[in-house]
Amino acid sequence: MTVILRPIFQRSRSSLCSLAVQADSMSTESGCFWGRGFLFPALGGLLFGYDIGATSSATISLQSPELSGTTWFNLSAIQLGLVVSGSLYGALLGSLLVYPISDFLGRRRELITAAVLYALGGLTTAYSPALVVLLVGRLLYGLGIGLAMHGAPLYIAETCPSQIRGTLISVKELFIVLGILLGYFIGSFQIDVVGGWRYMFGASAPIALIMGLGMWSLPPSPRWLLLRAVQGKGLLQDYKEKAFLALSKLRGRPPGDKLSERQIEDTLVSLKSAYADQESEGSFLEVFQGSSLKAFLIGGGLVLFQQITGQPSVLYYAGPILQTAGFSAASDATRVSVVIGVFKFLMTWIAILKVDDLGRRPLLIGGVSGLALSLFMLSAYYKFLGGFPIVAVASLLLYVGCYQISFGPISWLMVSEIFPLRTRGRGISLAALTNFGSNAIVTFAFSPLKELLGAENLFLLFGAIALLSLLFVVLVVPETKGLSLEDIESKLLK
Numbered sequence: 001m002t003v004i005l006r007p008i009f010q011r012s013r014s015s016l017c018s019l020a021v022q023a024d025s026m027s028t029e030s031g032c033f034w035g036r037g038f039l040f041p042a043l044g045g046l047l048f049g050y051d052i053g054a055t056s057s058a059t060i061s062l063q064s065p066e067l068s069g070t071t072w073f074n075l076s077a078i079q080l081g082l083v084v085s086g087s088l089y090g091a092l093l094g095s096l097l098v099y100p101i102s103d104f105l106g107r108r109r110e111l112i113t114a115a116v117l118y119a120l121g122g123l124t125t126a127y128s129p130a131l132v133v134l135l136v137g138r139l140l141y142g143l144g145i146g147l148a149m150h151g152a153p154l155y156i157a158e159t160c161p162s163q164i165r166g167t168l169i170s171v172k173e174l175f176i177v178l179g180i181l182l183g184y185f186i187g188s189f190q191i192d193v194v195g196g197w198r199y200m201f202g203a204s205a206p207i208a209l210i211m212g213l214g215m216w217s218l219p220p221s222p223r224w225l226l227l228r229a230v231q232g233k234g235l236l237q238d239y240k241e242k243a244f245l246a247l248s249k250l251r252g253r254p255p256g257d258k259l260s261e262r263q264i265e266d267t268l269v270s271l272k273s274a275y276a277d278q279e280s281e282g283s284f285l286e287v288f289q290g291s292s293l294k295a296f297l298i299g300g301g302l303v304l305f306q307q308i309t310g311q312p313s314v315l316y317y318a319g320p321i322l323q324t325a326g327f328s329a330a331s332d333a334t335r336v337s338v339v340i341g342v343f344k345f346l347m348t349w350i351a352i353l354k355v356d357d358l359g360r361r362p363l364l365i366g367g368v369s370g371l372a373l374s375l376f377m378l379s380a381y382y383k384f385l386g387g388f389p390i391v392a393v394a395s396l397l398l399y400v401g402c403y404q405i406s407f408g409p410i411s412w413l414m415v416s417e418i419f420p421l422r423t424r425g426r427g428i429s430l431a432a433l434t435n436f437g438s439n440a441i442v443t444f445a446f447s448p449l450k451e452l453l454g455a456e457n458l459f460l461l462f463g464a465i466a467l468l469s470l471l472f473v474v475l476v477v478p479e480t481k482g483l484s485l486e487d488i489e490s491k492l493l494k
Contacts, residue, residue, distance in 0.1 A: 042171065042175040044115070045148065047207055049178065049179025050182050053181060057187025086139055092440065095146040108221065116144075124140060125202070126205070153416035174345065185338070219249050225246060243264050347400065348408065363406055364407075375395075377395035378459040478492045
């Protein structure tokens with residue numbers, strides 16, 4: 001396995017580095033500079049994934065009379081549901097709260113706040129003496145998710161060159177998958193430990209500390225600084241100087257660098273031109289008007305279809321599907337999850353390597369087509385192909401693989417780059433709210449729908465929605481490969 005994977009990772013690393021050097025050829029000191037503005041925001045995604053991976057094992061540990069280490073282990077179905085979904089509802093609330101204040105906070109301060117909430121939530125949950133305190137901790141952690149999943153794509157998109165923007169934001173999706181795997185890994189070691197659920201939840205705090213300190217060491221987004229200047233929030237020259245220093249630091253260039261100065265001037269001219277005939281600061285509802293509305297229909301539509309094509313529901317069937325195929329590991333839910341997680345990881349690498357080469361639309365069209373096919377195959381398996389379990393296994397892997405090269409990374413990539421700078425903060429907040437809200441609805445409705453329709457018809461319904469989403473991609477979603485954020489705004493949203 002190591003022999004097979006090593007050349008993949010070596011090629012991936014060299015590809016990323018060569019892209020970075022091409023995008024910034026005048027800064028030999030920077031080399032693979034993308035790590036400067038990418039790693040610490042991406043930890044916000046890793047902590048989101050970690051919560052997904054750790055929660056399943058943590059709830060098993062929490063409910064065990066022998067291993068919970070508490071007197072309140074006998075949770076009702078509603079209480080258990082609140083523990084599992086507490087972070088999701090916190091993420092919903094965080095996405096809602098950040099809508100009116102994202103441009104005031106700025107991307108850097110938002111991510112620092114997210115790191116603090118992650119740490120507080122993880123520690124509160126780990127040391128909770130009662131269920132109510134545990135639920136408060138889950139809510140705090142979810143608030144961190146809401147802020148991080150809003151601020152991270154914003155910061156990465158606004159600080160990296162357009163040539164590798166798709167690659168970097170797709171790598172952030174890889175960090176989410178890595179977080180899921182890390183959660184599974186720690187959960188498998190702590191599942192048999194008394195009070196192991198406390199370690200599972202608390203292990204997120206050190207990572208959150210690294211994220212917070214890392215973001216503290218990074219400068220604000222240069223584009224955000226220039227936006228504040230155009231909005232009249234301070235002296236133009238002061239903001240220009242701050243943006244110039246921020247860009248130089250992010251690129252690893254020396255003070256007084258002429259290339260950074262020219263890039264700042266070009267961006268400022270573009271912003272002034274774009275907003276010359278508009279109010280200095282967008283209204284609260286401007287995201288529902290003009291080019292911002294068009295951007296929301298594209299970005300919001302993608303994250304909506306990302307959820308309602310059944311992503312949480314299909315993975316629910318992973319264990320039973322593999323069991324019918326006779327895989328011995330299927331008797332152990334944690335091992336099954338790790339197998340799926342590793343496959344998700346490998347398929348995400350394909351998206352990372354190709355997103356700035358092939359473009360967004362080809363990966364979306366190919367991946368969503370595969371999603372629809374896999375869902376119809378699963379429906380056929382449960383309807384009349386039950387004697388051929390290889391069909392179910394192939395369908396499951398096809399679904400996971402196609403999701404990870406399409407909706408998984410590219411939805412958030414498109415969301416981060418499609419909104420005009422003027423409304424980008426609020427637009428991404430609204431898209432995140434759409435994502436977490438639809439996730440909650442699908443998760444809540446899954447059991448009743450399965451009971452009402454049966455598995456075969458439920459997958460048939462998801463397949464029909466996947467076809468609808470394919471039509472949406474073909475007719476509505478534009479190609480943004482290689483375009484600067486300003487070019488996307490001026491060329492695609494008019």
